Amino acid sequence: MRIVLCALTMTMVLSGLANRDAKAAWFECGTVAPFHVQSDYVLRNPSAVLQIVKQLKHDFEKTLQLTPSQRPVEVRLFLNKRDYKRHVSKRIPRGEKHPALFVKGTDVSWVYIYSQPDFSKNLRHECAHALLHNSLFVLPLWLDEGLAQYLELPTDRAASEHAHLAVIRRAVTRGWRPNLQKLEKKSTHDRFLESDYQESWAWVHFLLQGPQESRKTLRDYLKRIESRKFAGRMSEWMETSTFDFDRQFVAHFRPKRSRALWSRK
Ligand SMILES: [Zn+2]
Numbered sequence: 001m002r003i004v005l006c007a008l009t010m011t012m013v014l015s016g017l018a019n020r021d022a023k024a025a026w027f028e029c030g031t032v033a034p035f036h037v038q039s040d041y042v043l044r045n046p047s048a049v050l051q052i053v054k055q056l057k058h059d060f061e062k063t064l065q066l067t068p069s070q071r072p073v074e075v076r077l078f079l080n081k082r083d084y085k086r087h088v089s090k091r092i093p094r095g096e097k098h099p100a101l102f103v104k105g106t107d108v109s110w111v112y113i114y115s116q117p118d119f120s121k122n123l124r125h126e127c128a129h130a131l132l133h134n135s136l137f138v139l140p141l142w143l144d145e146g147l148a149q150y151l152e153l154p155t156d157r158a159a160s161e162h163a164h165l166a167v168i169r170r171a172v173t174r175g176w177r178p179n180l181q182k183l184e185k186k187s188t189h190d191r192f193l194e195s196d197y198q199e200s201w202a203w204v205h206f207l208l209q210g211p212q213e214s215r216k217t218l219r220d221y222l223k224r225i226e227s228r229k230f231a232g233r234m235s236e237w238m239e240t241s242t243f244d245f246d247r248q249f250v251a252h253f254r255p256k257r258s259r260a261l262w263s264r265k
Helices: 046-064 081-091 119-135 141-150 155-161 163-173 180-184 194-209 212-226 234-239 245-253 259-263
Strands: 010-013 027-032 035-039 073-078 100-104 109-114
Touching (some): 046 119, 046 155, 073 081, 073 119, 081 109, 109 119, 141 180, 180 194, 194 212, 212 234
Parallel strands (some): 035 073
Antiparallel strands (some): 100 109
16 A cells, blocks of 8 residues: 655755745734744634644644754645745755645744645644654654654544554554664665655554553653764664564554554553
8 A cells, every 4th residue: 555645745954945935925824832824825714723733732742752842833834736836846846746845944944735635634744843853853764754644643543543554454464574673774765665654653653552661662762862862773772672572563563452452541
């Protein structure tokens, strides 16, 4: 099965360019710090958009136990794909083919998105990247994308309703096994395949919803990065543990595990 979102979304890291965002007129939607939302059209219900980023911020804190930085994130909404492409292509030519975009600048970050059926999911994904990059000075690509995908859905649905869940459960049942070391070697989006996005999401799901040892490992790993200390590769942490992460990963996704079990944690 092909995944759509993460193959199409993109994270860019820029320096000076990100601080320029010229456009004749933006309509003010509001602020939910660190997000400041503006649109190129009059929104019928701007509070609904603000509620999405507010909920994401809450889910981010609750799920990852990280404190969002107040470093500003400018969110720009476009009524249609044509205007979005025209605006984005001037600054990030490679970004125009993506339905949403996160751009990391030196002092401020940007999220661009246009009206689309998956608006909420894509907005949450890119804004999750913004929160992650604001809080963590460095983050492996697999973990960055795994967490952003996990945060696409609100907390009460994230563990049990993501489309990747059925894909991973089916793959595990058919004998597929994860390989975090291999995944960690992929450090650029150009080399990141659709299956890599799926495996990244699955590792995050396991590390958030699995046994106590897996949850502690993720929490400690993120805290180490948050404190700006060298964290190394997570696979190295796993290798030195007596806990068998690979075996537990497979057990975690065996179909017998119930949705209710995950959602209660
Ligand atoms: Zn992403």
